[in-house]
Amino acid sequence: MLSYLHGFHAGNFADMHKHAALWLVLNHLRKKNKPFCVIDSHAGSGWYDLGSAQAAKTGEWKGGYALAKAASSSSDVPEMLKQYLDHVAAFDPTAKGRDYGVREGDEVDYTGPFYPGSPFIVREMLREEDELILMELHPREYDALYHRVKRDGRIHLHKRDGYEGLVAMMPPAIRRGLVLMDPSYDVKQDYQKAINATQRARERWPTGTFMLWYPILEDGFDAEMRNAFGAIKASGGVLAAEISCDQGGAKGRMRGAGLLVINPPWQFDQQLGEIGNWLAKTCKLPGPGKHTIKWLVAAE
Numbered sequence: 512m513l514s515y516l517h518g519f520h521a522g523n524f525a526d527m528h529k530h531a532a533l534w535l536v537l538n539h540l541r542k543k544n545k546p547f548c549v550i551d552s553h554a555g556s557g558w559y560d561l562g563s564a565q566a567a568k569t570g571e572w573k574g575g576y577a578l579a580k581a582a583s584s585s586s587d588v589p590e591m592l593k594q595y596l597d598h599v600a601a602f603d604p605t606a607k608g609r610d611y612g613v614r615e616g617d618e619v620d621y622t623g624p625f626y627p628g629s630p631f632i633v634r635e636m637l638r639e640e641d642e643l644i645l646m647e648l649h650p651r652e653y654d655a656l657y658h659r660v661k662r663d664g665r666i667h668l669h670k671r672d673g674y675e676g677l678v679a680m681m682p683p684a685i686r687r688g689l690v691l692m693d694p695s696y697d698v699k700q701d702y703q704k705a706i707n708a709t710q711r712a713r714e715r716w717p718t719g720t721f722m723l724w725y726p727i728l729e730d731g732f733d734a735e736m737r738n739a740f741g742a743i744k745a746s747g748g749v750l751a752a753e754i755s756c757d758q759g760g761a762k763g764r765m766r767g768a769g770l771l772v773i774n775p776p777w778q779f780d781q782q783l784g785e786i787g788n789w790l791a792k793t794c795k796l797p798g799p800g801k802h803t804i805k806w807l808v809a810a811e
């Protein structure tokens with residue numbers, strides 16, 4: 512059952528945290544003069560109009576991107592986060608000369624501001640020799656994404672189950688890179704599927720960096736995820752980074768979000784620690800925000 516649409520949530524505090532972490536890994540990958548690949552197993556539709564009815568319905572982006580952007584000229588913003596926020600502010604798929612899938616005759620009235628999802632955060636950082644592999648199952652999200660990336664030869668989009676597809680693609684032809692797994696957790700089985708797929712993919716690609724996003728709700732699944740990842744013997748270590756608050760939101764609402772990262776790049780913990788602390792005090796969570804980073808498995 513696919514009921515989740517990211518357009519309702521794009522740019523919320525959890526997206527800020529996840530996408531800033533993605534930005535850090537991409538910047539690290541770009542440092543070397545060797546190609547990299549990114550596999551985004553749950554891609555969404557690629558980019559989002561924050562002026563849309565969907566975004567207005569929840570208003571979540573106002574407690575995330577809008578607050579972070581408004582505070583981005585203060586002197587204590589971590590440099591890499593500032594770069595990321597500037598990058599988002601400059602993102603406009605309707606700008607002349609950009610081939611981001613805005614078609615003549617589109618019936619949608621885009622208003623902006625716009626927010627790039629993971630596929631377009633990565634796309635903007637790809638060099639000629641790099642590659643992006645996307646998977647998305649929701650028919651409408653897939654269709655939108657298809658038009659948005661179809662002319663870019665560096666991007667390969669599959670209408671395929673992201674858990675099964677990821678394992679089948681391992682190891683990728685380009686052996687430097689990142690797997691981002693960002694499921695919608697529509698059903699509880701997704702937690703176990705995400706754990707299993709990551710474990711199996713990692714066995715076939717032990718040097719890859721893996722980043723799995725998870726929500727923190729009152730159901731305790733976040734602890735299960737941390738326990739499972741704490742048993743992964745990765746030479747580059749495994750860490751959990753969480754932005755959260757102690758009190759729960761309304762029933763079923765997130766009180767936080769986390770990232771499990773296998774083989775994080777050098778100094779990632781320090782950089783994301785600074786960024787997470789800043790986001791936790793700047794963004795709106797259901798209660799006073801905090802950020803924690805914990806190594807579940809130490810790097811060798």
Ligand SMILES: C[S@@+](CC[C@H](N)C(=O)[O-])C[C@H]1O[C@@H](n2cnc3c(N)ncnc32)[C@H](O)[C@@H]1O
Binds near residue numbers: 552
């Ligand atoms: C949280 S959204 C992705 C957001 C995106 N990664 C970003 O950061 O912009 C999760 C997406 O996964 C898709 N999805 C759900 N189950 C899937 C599956 N088994 N395989 C591939 N995509 C799936 C949903 O349709 C949804 O678009």
